Amino acid sequence: xxxxxxxxxxxxxxxxxxxxxxxxxxxxxxxxxxxxxxxxxxxxxxxxxxxxxxxxxxxxxxxxxxxxxxxxxxxxxxxxxxxxxxxxxxxxxxxxxxxxxxxxxxxxxxxxxxxxxxxxxxxxxxxxxxxxxxxxxxxxxxxxxxxxxxxxxxxxxxxxxxxxxxxxxxxxxxxxxxxxxxxxxxxxxxxxxxxxxxxxxxxxxxxxxxxxxxxxxxxxxxxxxxxxxxxxxxxxxxxxxxxxxxxxxxxxxxxxxxxxxxxxxxxxxxxxxxxxxxxxxxxxxxxxxxxxxxxxxxxxxxxxxxxx
Amino acid sequence: xxxxxxxxxxxxxxxxxxxxxxxxxxxxxxxxxxxxxxxxxxxxxxxxxxxxxxxxxxxxxxxxxxxxxxxxxxxxxxxxxxxxxxxxxxxxxxxxxxxxxxxxxxxxxxxxxxxxxxxxxxxxxxxxxxxxxxxxxxxxxxxxxxxxxxxxxxxxxxxxxxxxxxxxxxxxxxxxxxxxxxxxxxxxxxxxxxxxxxxxxxxxxxxxxxxxxxxxxxxxxxxxxxxxxxxxxxxxxxxxxxxxxxxxxxxxxxxxxxxxxxxxxxxxxxxxxxxxxxxxxxxxxxxxxxxxxxxxxxxxxxxxxxxx
Numbered sequence: 121x122x123x124x125x126x127x128x129x130x131x132x133x134x135x136x137x138x139x140x141x142x143x144x145x146x147x148x149x150x151x152x153x154x155x156x157x158x159x160x161x162x163x164x165x166x167x168x169x170x171x172x173x174x175x176x177x178x179x180x181x182x183x184x185x186x187x188x189x190x191x192x193x194x195x196x197x198x199x200x201x202x203x204x205x206x207x208x209x210x211x212x213x214x215x216x217x218x219x220x221x222x223x224x225x226x227x228x229x230x231x232x233x234x235x236x237x238x239x240x241x242x243x244x245x246x247x248x249x250x251x252x253x254x255x256x257x258x259x260x261x262x263x264x265x266x267x268x269x270x271x272x273x274x275x276x277x278x279x280x281x282x283x284x285x286x287x288x289x290x291x292x293x294x295x296x297x298x299x300x301x302x303x304x305x306x307x308x309x310x311x312x313x314x315x316x317x318x319x320x321x322x323x324x325x326x327x328x329x330x331x332x333x334x335x336x337x338x339x340x341x342x343x344x345x346x347x348x349x350x351x352x353x354x355x356x357x358x359x360x361x362x363x364x365x366x367x368x369x370x371x372x373x374x375x376x377x378x379x380x381x382x383x384x385x386x387x388x389x390x391x392x393x394x395x396x397x398x399x400x401x402x403x404x405x406x407x408x409x410x411x412x413x414x415x416x417x418x419x420x421x422x423x424x425x426x427x428x
Numbered sequence: 429x430x431x432x433x434x435x436x437x438x439x440x441x442x443x444x445x446x447x448x449x450x451x452x453x454x455x456x457x458x459x460x461x462x463x464x465x466x467x468x469x470x471x472x473x474x475x476x477x478x479x480x481x482x483x484x485x486x487x488x489x490x491x492x493x494x495x496x497x498x499x500x501x502x503x504x505x506x507x508x509x510x511x512x513x514x515x516x517x518x519x520x521x522x523x524x525x526x527x528x529x530x531x532x533x534x535x536x537x538x539x540x541x542x543x544x545x546x547x548x549x550x551x552x553x554x555x556x557x558x559x560x561x562x563x564x565x566x567x568x569x570x571x572x573x574x575x576x577x578x579x580x581x582x583x584x585x586x587x588x589x590x591x592x593x594x595x596x597x598x599x600x601x602x603x604x605x606x607x608x609x610x611x612x613x614x615x616x617x618x619x620x621x622x623x624x625x626x627x628x629x630x631x632x633x634x635x636x637x638x639x640x641x642x643x644x645x646x647x648x649x650x651x652x653x654x655x656x657x658x659x660x661x662x663x664x665x666x667x668x669x670x671x672x673x674x675x676x677x678x679x680x681x682x683x684x685x686x687x688x689x690x691x692x693x694x695x696x697x698x699x700x701x702x703x704x705x706x707x708x709x710x711x712x713x714x715x716x717x718x719x720x721x722x723x724x725x726x727x728x729x730x731x732x733x734x735x736x
């Protein structure tokens with residue numbers, strides 16, 4: 121049952137075995153990440169152990185899955201999309217390591233495991249994040265680029281989604297909002313940057329790897345934006361409604377540090393409605409694919425139905 | 429007079445006005461950085477103020493100068509090399525911001541000014557470093573790539589020099605060496621990564637922007653490596669021999685935290701000799717350019733003659 125709605129999954133995605141799909145994408149992504157990163161024994165071993173600790177800490181690989189599913193929707197292959205899926209996951213993991221630092225969100229647990237700085241110390245955690253961010257570009261620079269989207273375009277896409285005007289900017293705005301009165305518009309600004317930017321980037325990169333048309337890229341952009349926002353609204357809702365054990369991280373943390381969240385600003389019921397509306401818009405964005413975006417639809421449905 | 433030797437500058441560089449050259453490169457680089465980075469007022473303003481604070485804190489712009497001079501040696505233009513010069517300076521600045529953090533070298537001053545985290549707080553300092561690292565790739569992705577060196581090659585060059593096996597790896601090894609007995613070989617490993625990697629990258633990128641030949645690239649690689657190592661050995665020497673006021677940062681810091689340095693391991697006189705030998709090798713590497721690398725020669729001479 122969905123956090124945001126009581127509706128069943130849309131008809132098209134109903135016959136789609138998402139669990140099996142996610143098992144396949146996760147296995148393939150983990151294998152690719154293992155191949156693309158320096159071995160844990162590579163000198164200096166500490167940094168590679170630290171990078172791999174967080175990269176293989178049980179992340180749901182939603183961004184890579186979105187990337188691969190977007191490539192499929194555009195008749196592309198997993199092979200071409202995989203390096204970009206891995207690059208985005210490196211960026212996502214780096215952002216979590218740095219966000220968890222004492223100077224930022226100060227989280228001791230992530231996905232039920234001690235955070236990077238609790239295991240390796242703050243200095244190495246900062247550097248592990250730096251190295252994963254850099255690794256993302258090293259991987260992207262070596263992808264098999266499609267005709268319409270050469271390496272310059274691919275790298276620019278990742279850098280813009282991750283930079284001071286998007287991902288990093290969102291974290292800055294989030295830090296500055298703590299303990300402040302925040303409007304719904306400001307909160308949307310934060311969530312667009314902290315979550316939508318990279319989810320949208322993952323989705324767009326999947327299309328790019330498949331040499332998608334401009335119209336397809338617009339549809340994927342629209343889809344990624346709305347799924348990303350919905351995802352974050354639900355994250356806010358879960359922080360209020362679930363226990364730490366269910367979440368695998370410290371629940372109620374947002375409330376404790378007076379962090380701006382949708383439930384805190386517009387209430388729980390209105391938050392659920394917003395999440396549902398965003399998902400409707402995401403589904404609408406997929407119409408141009410005329411049924412070929414079944415994996416993307418199933419993923420969007422899953423993102424609204426998840427309970428942790 | 430040189431820190432490492434009592435010899436005058438080599439004959440070729442003698443007629444070259446390095447002060448005027450550095451004034452020109454610095455002005456051009458500062459103007460380009462100002463144009464390439466988001467304005468200080470761009471939302472969220474805090475991150476852009478923090479990025480610009482450290483980027484415009486009076487750095488000597490040696491890496492950009494090496495990049496531009498390398499382009500000249502290969503008959504290239506400043507225009508083509510400038511974005512890459514700026515990208516490298518963004519990487520260098522990010523690495524300083526993160527190295528200065530309390531969890532790493534814990535430095536309160538840099539170039540006579542309070543370090544980024546002293547002004548903006550640790551959280552924003554981490555994010556400002558992240559944003560500058562990302563900005564470097566955003567800039568590189570938009571450079572005018574030469575025929576032999578497309579964007580994928582350029583981005584890969586920067587990512588490898590900055591990643592866990594080079595720049596970040598050097599900082600990790602440096603952190604781990606504190607308070608430990610370090611061999612000269614281990615120290616060289618650290619310095620190759622902390623300094624040579626990015627200086628060499630800057631020099632190579634200059635050649636790449638000029639569509640240099642494979643032989644020219646090899647010469648620039650050899651040059652950058654040796655200049656970089658010499659630069660770091662001299663940095664170690666200056667930390668022992670100069671006052672804080674002369675350096676614009678806390679002198680004797682390396683000794684105080686038992687940091688591995690050349691003077692600590694091989695002594696001051698031997699350190700000076702090593703620096704001089706490395707510079708000789710750097711000059712030798714420039715021979716294939718037959719006098720067209722006058723700016724690179726002058727820069728190498730300057731790096732040995734500097735007293736802060």
